[in-house]
Amino acid sequence: MKTGGRRSIRIGVGGWTYQPWRGTFFPPGLPQKQELHHASRQLTAIEVNGTYYSTMKRESFRKWHDETPENFVFSLKASRHATNRNQLATAGDSIERFLQSGIDELKGKLGPIVWQFMPTKRFDADDFSAFLQLLPNNIGGRVLRHVMDVRHESFACDAYLTLARRHKVATVYTDAKKFPRIEEPTSDLMYARLMNCSARFKSGYAPKALDALAGQAQAWAENGSNNKAHARDVFIFFINGAKEKAPAAAGALIERMGKA
Secondary structure: OEEOOOEEEEEEEEOOOOHHHEOOOEOOOOOHHHHHHHHOOOOOEEEEOHHHHOOOOHHHHHHHHHHOOOOOEEEEEOOHHHHOOOOHHHOHHHHHHHHOOOHHHHHHHEEEEEEEOOOOOOOOHHHHHHHHHHOOOEEOOEEOOEEEEOOOHHHOOHHHHHHHHHHOOEEEEEOOOOOOOOOOOOOOEEEEEEOOEOOOOOOOOOHHHHHHHHHHHHHHHHOOOOOHHHOOEEEEEEOOEOHHHHHHHHHHHHHHHOOO
């Protein structure tokens, strides 16, 4: 869905292989091998969590590309081996292994790369700056967009925001109370990971909350301004809480925003 010119708002969930979605989000009897095909036609993006835990085969990325619609996008979590370490400045080899694992097979469907840090990882300006300098701007001529999923309260400071802006990396916004809520934009991309789906509501969130989120997404995309030069792409993923409700939440928000 487009807003303010060339910018877009994409909405989805984390992954697509989840048993409680079978018979609800997925039609009863749908073969498991067809689940990505179905999900990618109900949503506009999916965040892949499996790439955080293990190295995928090049053939997997190629298969995902071929099974999804032309305008679909995958967001990928980068390998934990690059981020779960004491000295981020030493992550070069792990970053390179992840980037060369075959993600370029997604071609135009390759979306943001999310670098997730442990909740115990504190902000160290020098070390974090060294890490950001290791992240390439492109792969095979295709522009890469990086997102920092920082989970320690020490990142909620001007020094981090300044550093993120300097390197033009986005910062995850979350509604989880256990993580810092950083809404200040740090790039031309807003990336939200929403974790408060509740089983109490048919669509995971109360209708008023979804209405408010739709307005927030539009404001993020337009940056509160009519100046298109300041518009941002927006990615919103329903990740956690009552995960069985995530597809319904995503669908309800897509309906409010207007599906592309």
